[in-house]
Amino acid sequence: MDAETRPRDERPERRETAAVACALCGVSADGVIAPPTWIRSVEDGARRYFCDECARTHITAIEGRLDSAWW
Template identity: 60%
Template sequence: MDEERREPAKPAAEHVTCARCGSTADGGTAPPTWVFSVENGRRQYLCDACSRAHIRSIEGRLDSAWW
């Protein structure tokens, strides 16, 4: 029996997106200068510019809706 073998399709390159400004980082991982938090069971990333602008709120563990 001849079966046609197909390799699984490769997933498209993933992008990590900032939850505040929408900037993206190429690759499947965020750069080391980005931060992330888990809100409502979902991981959210913040770029370095947004994390610097909101560092006191982040350290105070305020919900992102407050800032």
Template identity: 55%
Template sequence: MTSLPGGSDHGGSAMEPHPLVCARCGAPAHVADGPPPATWTCSVENGVRQFFCDTCSRDYLRAIEGRLDSSWW
């Protein structure tokens, strides 16, 4: 049987929710506890999941599609 880190079988507490913000500009997603807006982009860089707002996604679409890390653009 497997469980997520922080689960009751590991003696930890559940992670507290944190507001979703754009990794590029810091714009908030304005969602309560649901998934990010459909217009946002998700990227995994160096094993870390990052979300980018619709404005940044549009502005840097070519770099995102080219798989360039956000530090480059």
């Protein structure tokens, strides 16, 4: 099966190799996986992570789906 016909749950997972850091404040997560309290956003095709503190501060903008450039 090629990638277009393969069911979504059978696609190979992408593995992160760089440490995860908050896109706003720069705090780093322990390891290469963001903690479950962090938020991941895809903006202009790039993944951006936001720590729980920044996410709490900007929750209204996040829920309104504003790009982080507007915060």
